[in-house]
Amino acid sequence: KxxxxxxxxxxxxxxxxxxxxxxxxxxxxxxxxxxxxxxxxxxxxxxxxxxxxxxxxxxxxxxxxxRIQKRIKEDKDDQEAKKQKLIAKDKKLENCHPKLETCNLSPEILPSLLKTKNSKLKTVLQIDQHRPDRIIFLGKKIEVTSTEFSLIYFLAQHNNQVMSYDTLLDELWKDEKDVIYRRVNYHVFNIKKAILKTIGETKTNIERIKKILVVVPGRGIMLNLMDNELIINRQHAPAPAS
DNA sequence: TACAAGTATGCCGAGTGACC
DNA sequence: GGTCACTCGGCATACTTGTA
Structure with missing residues (x-):
């Protein structure tokens, strides 16, 4: 020890x-x-x-x-969200599986019994809030800067929604008035570059990244992943074997 | 513990190329 | 030709590291 x-x-x-x-x-x-x-x-x-x-x-x-204040706030929000999610899940289980109520099983065990086939899909993107220095893409660690992490984290929180440049600028640079969309582009480009550098800059990978980090001309940027392909960790996660 | 030197980061300007 | 996405080089500042 x-x-x-x-x-x-x-x-x-x-x-x-x-x-x-x-x-x-x-x-x-x-x-x-x-x-x-x-x-x-x-x-x-x-x-x-x-x-x-x-x-x-x-x-x-x-x-x-x-930066510290932001982390503390996010932790607090996350705890609240988790609490609400658990309550909602319990209610759903009570409605769908009335028989389970009588089994004396804890709420933590019940959801695992109800896993669907989809949960076996491979995780594409894993983000750990306690490791803002990197993300995990297809099981590989990719180092990112704090701004890049904030950007990808925000997009992940709004998966499958087009986030306008204005929204992104408001969220990530709320204290500054003279920010321009080029900043956002710059960081998106850096994220793509870092991912491709790690997973390999093949034609297939380039296309895949384009489909995941979708730039919608004139509107904004969207992270396009299935729910099961995205994991946002708020706790310490074991390092992948890369 | 403090400081100097080195490194990383964030940003901007400018340029290129694709697309309409 | 205009717009937009992407790329590169350079600069200022913040941060890290080595060491006295």
Whole structure:
């Protein structure tokens, strides 16, 4: 246990007290800033959650503060969404399978009994909120920048919906007034390039990427995946064997 | 712990090519 | 010819890393 802890410290370059913060994998939260946070007594996500923006800004640069606040907000929203989803699922199960009610099975087990054939389809895109430095495409890790991650994450949250340039600009650059659609294009292009570089720049792959990251001329951009082809993880996921 | 140097990132301007 | 998507090079800034 001590050796595991030590190697984790070596990898992250922080003291033991800073490991909880390092495990958040927030881009820009380097060992230097982790140390500053620990020194101020903010050693984990819980501490950060209780902090106001102004307090965080005393220790960290504004840009990093915004990034942390955004992560905390998304975590909160996600927990709420999961709760609602579970409630809805339970209700659905009660209606469709009245007999199961009498089996004393937990709500966690019930859904697995009702899996459809579709759930066996291969995952195309996997996004882990705690690893904003990469996405997983067809089982392969693809490194992305924080902006690229935010973009793909937003598109994934609105899978199969054309997101207009205005919406994307509002969402990703809400504090800036002079952003132009070229920025969006630039990052979309970078994502495509990174994916193709990893999976291979063949004609088939190029076509496939075009069908998945659809640019609708004059309207916007859409992520086009089946529900079962897309996984958005909010928890630590095991690394793929690539 | 602090700082200098190196690296990564984000952005813009400009250019190209495809399509209508 | 106009519009749009894509690409590249260069620059400023933010961030990371090595080290005294």
């Amino acid at each position: 001590k050796i595991i802890l030590l190697s984790e410290r070596l990898i992250e370059g922080v003291e033991e007290e800073g490991l909880n913060l390092a495990r958040l994998y927030i881009p820009g939260l380097s060992r230097y800033y982790i140390k500053r946070l620990v020194r101020e007594g903010y050693a984990d996500e819980k501490c950060l959650r209780g902090l106001r923006e102004e307090e965080l800004a005393k220790v960290l640069p504004e840009r990093l503060v915004k």
